[in-house]
Amino acid sequence: MININPFAELAASIPSSVMQAYVVLMFLLVIGGTLLDTIHKKSARYFFENAKKAQESASRSVSGGEKVSLALKTVTSEVLTSSEFASPKRRISHLFTMYGFILFVASTAILIFGYSSTKDATAGIWPVLWHLGALMLCFGGYWFWFGIRVDLASEGNPWNRVVRADMFILSLLATCTFALLWSATQGSTAGWIFFTLFILSSTILFGGVLWSKFAHMFFKPAAAYQKKITKADGSRENLPADFDLTDSAVQKQFPDIPEYMGNNPPNMGPGIKREAPNHY
Amino acid sequence: MPTFVYMTRCDGCGHCVDICPSDIMHIDKTLRRAYNIEPNMCWECYSCVKACPHNAIDVRGYADFAPLGHSVRVIRDEEKGTIAWRIKFRNGKKDFDLLAPITTKPWGTAIPQLSNESAPSKDMRDSHLLFNEPKYIQLDKDGKDSLHTLESNGLTLKAGVYY
Numbered sequence: 512m513i514n515i516n517p518f519a520e521l522a523a524s525i526p527s528s529v530m531q532a533y534v535v536l537m538f539l540l541v542i543g544g545t546l547l548d549t550i551h552k553k554s555a556r557y558f559f560e561n562a563k564k565a566q567e568s569a570s571r572s573v574s575g576g577e578k579v580s581l582a583l584k585t586v587t588s589e590v591l592t593s594s595e596f597a598s599p600k601r602r603i604s605h606l607f608t609m610y611g612f613i614l615f616v617a618s619t620a621i622l623i624f625g626y627s628s629t630k631d632a633t634a635g636i637w638p639v640l641w642h643l644g645a646l647m648l649c650f651g652g653y654w655f656w657f658g659i660r661v662d663l664a665s666e667g668n669p670w671n672r673v674v675r676a677d678m679f680i681l682s683l684l685a686t687c688t689f690a691l692l693w694s695a696t697q698g699s700t701a702g703w704i705f706f707t708l709f710i711l712s713s714t715i716l717f718g719g720v721l722w723s724k725f726a727h728m729f730f731k732p733a734a735a736y737q738k739k740i741t742k743a744d745g746s747r748e749n750l751p752a753d754f755d756l757t758d759s760a761v762q763k764q765f766p767d768i769p770e771y772m773g774n775n776p777p778n779m780g781p782g783i784k785r786e787a788p789n790h791y
Numbered sequence: 792m793p794t795f796v797y798m799t800r801c802d803g804c805g806h807c808v809d810i811c812p813s814d815i816m817h818i819d820k821t822l823r824r825a826y827n828i829e830p831n832m833c834w835e836c837y838s839c840v841k842a843c844p845h846n847a848i849d850v851r852g853y854a855d856f857a858p859l860g861h862s863v864r865v866i867r868d869e870e871k872g873t874i875a876w877r878i879k880f881r882n883g884k885k886d887f888d889l890l891a892p893i894t895t896k897p898w899g900t901a902i903p904q905l906s907n908e909s910a911p912s913k914d915m916r917d918s919h920l921l922f923n924e925p926k927y928i929q930l931d932k933d934g935k936d937s938l939h940t941l942e943s944n945g946l947t948l949k950a951g952v953y954y
Contacts, residue, residue: 554799561799597804661808664805750846751890756873772872772873789809
């Protein structure tokens with residue numbers, strides 16, 4: 512079942528040009544929504560003003576080569592493996608959701624633009640990737656919604672309390688769930704109901720960028736890169752330096768360190784982080 | 792002055808919500824980022840500032856230790872067992888660091904086992920000292936664990952309350 516292209520059967524009722532126009536429309540809505548979000552929240556203005564302020568308090572200049580290496584590090588750690596999440600559970604859930612979303616969206620576009628005629632019931636690996644992407648999205652998304660969402664884990668709210676911040680995750684979950692249900696029940700009346708819900712939820716997902724946190728994925732790499740730059744140029748957002756306790760100059764500046772901790776202090780362990788915070 | 796959150800740094804993990812003793816750090820319903828819901832009730836205890844894994848929370852310091860407009864930021868490093876503060880004046884010319892130990896032994900390895908201690912004698916009960924106080928603050932011996940003794944500090948232990 513998962514190797515059947517759902518858009519091939521749909522092509523019997525809806526022309527592929529309509530499907531392609533819908534994908535292009537959604538793409539334009541995401542671009543437009545992100546630009547409006549940037550203008551409305553003034554996030555780009557804040558970002559550049561902050562970067563300028565950091566540059567003014569820098570203690571050293573960062574060379575071009577260093578900037579390239581920091582950009583590469585941002586790509587490998589923050590972008591590809593979501594290292595900005597301090598909680599391992601959130602990181603794993605986010606990776607499933609992110610890669611599931613990328614697989615799902617990319618294979619949808621490929622199936623609609625390349626294999627959306629009635630004779631394309633099998634379209635190589637793409638239908639498998641489409642289903643796999645939706646399943647990964649469901650796994651990461653439902654885990655987040657029912658288990659590790661901060662509203663449940665820290666605020667102690669019930670899972671069914673919905674606020675505007677949930678618009679993104681709920682429309683994302685509805686899109687992948689209804690996509691899978693539509694694929695499983697295609698051809699029946701239930702199939703058409705699920706298809707309608709799938710289109711409705713994906714329109715909310717891609718059309719509601721201004722009101723949801725969809726746009727965040729485009730800002731995050733820039734923010735992560737800027738954070739690395741502030742560490743490299745010594746401005747550190749006015750945070751204290753990362754002192755090496757075994758360094759004799761540090762020990763001379765802060766004599767309490769060798770007096771109470773010795774010249775080579777051991778690793779003291781995770782401290783309060785030994786216990787996961789869950790105290791509401 | 793109360794805490795505030797740099798929204799671009801916060802990832803909505805909820806550590807500050809958990810640790811706030813006044814229960815005033817909450818998650819915003821629109822952006823799912825932390826914010827201080829009631830600044831009037833903030834004690835400036837710095838618990839959330841130190842607990843934030845992204846250093847996304849800040850507090851404006853008072854004018855009685857630096858002119859207004861300065862920055863006072865802190866990093867509590869559990870693994871090193873230290874706390875580091877940096878105070879920077881608004882003109883950028885005065886910029887100094889403080890670094891102090893917050894533990895001398897790995898966390899959780901030096902917890903007194905009170906159930907293994909013998910019951911306090913009548914003398915101890917009648918004393919102004921707290922239970923095992925000289926021992927716990929390491930003022931009773933010259934052993935290897937002792938950091939300071941009364942003698943090393945030129946002090947003697949006297950009975951009664953004195954100033």
